[in-house]
Amino acid sequence: MMQFKFIDSVVNFLNNEFPEASVPAGWTIVPEKCPEGMEGDLTVNCFRFAKLFRLAPDKMANKVAGFLNTHADVLNVEIIKAFVNVVMKPEALHHGSICDVSELLNSAKLPDTSRRRILVEYSAPNTNKPQHLGHVRNNTLGMSLAMLLKRVGHDVIQINLVNDRGIHICKSMIAYQRFGNGITPESSGIKGDHLVGKFYVEFNNALKTEIASLKQAHPELADKPEEELFLETELGQATQKMLLDWEAGAPEVKALWRTMNSWVFAGFEETYRRMGIQFDRTYLESDTYLLGKDIVAAGLQKGVFKKRDDGAIFIHLDKMGDKVVLRSDGTSVYITQDIGTTLKKYDDYRPDSQIWVVGDEQVLHFKMLFEIVGKLGYAWADSLFHLAYGMVNLPSGKMKSREGTVVDADDLFDEMVGLASEACKERYGEEVSVDEISRRAEAIGMGALKFMLLKFNPRTTMTFDPQASVKFEGDTGPYVQYACARINSIERKALERGLDFSSGKVKWGLLQSAEEKNVAITAFFYPQTLQLAAERMDCSVLVEYLLELSKAFNRFYRECPVLNAETDDLKAARMALCMAVREILADGLNTLTIGVPEAM
């Protein structure tokens, strides 16, 4: 990690002054950004480490300030309580931060000994309907987390586990058989996953009608919930039979299943491509759904699991009570499959850690899963992690497919990109090719959406306001992209004017204004921000940072002309600052899987 020389000096100084103090190995001072309105660039917060040296915080502050007063890199020092506010010489400030930007970017990488192989599983869609806003949050969190972990040096493997079989899949198949009339994505021009989703809806409508007439014919059933009446209906029975036929390998059922799933996969492929998702491995539940059974059988032998009188196999998990892992009829439950796939993924990749990006309604499920894996004797059970994220609600409340309030993923992409496209045309409609406009609109629209979803802490249950979310102003992805676009524009203008800054040494010490220093100070925190975000598995940390750096840049942009600066040396130095900022912003946006348009 990059560090200012004066910080190292203080640490050395303290170690020499207090040889008897037992400071942890590798201990150092982490400087903080001096709050706005205070005289200072950086702050050494002595509250945090005074105790290490058995000194009162204010005495420590005095000691540190006394030392720093004589330091060659320091211009001025002010003590407030136990905060030591340091004004640095601009030269030293820039050399400790933004001057060598590739070194700065590189220093975000963890040392080899801290790098891990990590499996990130996310998305996990069902093949009976298209993806919606909830999936988009999941996908965005998953892919960005994967990129973030990679960015700091981990070996990351992105995994999807597709739910491609089961009773819910049979529902759309039954509906297709009955109402489909041989329609296909090609014949209808409807995207495959949407077409299959239509039949899932039709199934539920038909089922609702049948249940209504069932209740009418049998008033005693009036109070029964619909799920309990499923197998009383003709449709329900047909669906159940189809599931059994599927499991028995009935050729005509399998053929239809393959056909319809292929439509859905083609549709998903398009959705994923648009989001920029590439999985390293896709597991299909149709291949893995039987996996856990052997393990349960073996666990029963070992006494980890027990058999109940009715034949069901369960495990006793102390505080969480009993959990059935195999039904009395011998079939798997959800957790059985997850035990199986967890072990399978472990065997396939030997990871140091596995992460599941799954909604927070499943926290208990994963707690149980991890405990079961541990009880089965796998020491790596404590390296398993459920990244539980909150649901996406609408201002009107929850999204409900039954009430048609679900925000479809593809529609949402189109809307965001469409609005971005309009904004682009407004600005550059005449001068820029249609092709370029659509490229920009794609980066801006998709970027705005992803950025918005990542801005929230993953665990918060967020409200998605279509009106507000569709804007490209304020704390948004386009705000960050715009800062990059401004820098690109400066670079283009420099070329037009025949200015060449590539040769000659940059005189960083010329950048002395508050705005210039603030950019450099903010830049300094980039590597540790990446590492913190990775450690917390929380991209919102990075999002906040990118906004802050963009804000610092935009202020600089307003106050400090680059190409119109007073001297050539100052022009060159400011240009170098711009280039460095662009590299950081682009690196950050990239990590969030957001593109950077050339201009906007």
Added chain:
RNA sequence: GCCCCGGUAGCUCAGAGGAUAGAGCAUCUGACUUCUAAUCAGGUGGUCACAGGUUCAAUUCCUGUCCGGGGUACCA
């Protein structure tokens, strides 16, 4: 009932022991002959749900209460 998560500005959200609690939106006022105004500068707006406790220091940690959400299946 029990378990988990949350309650911070009109709205959406940051802050997780430290300085005067922040940002965006909304609203009001200014700034485009200048390297892009998708920008910038400023105003208005707060009992950090409530009550105790720990601490030199609590919005942050602990306990309790209230309110909201989720979970508590031989569903996934």
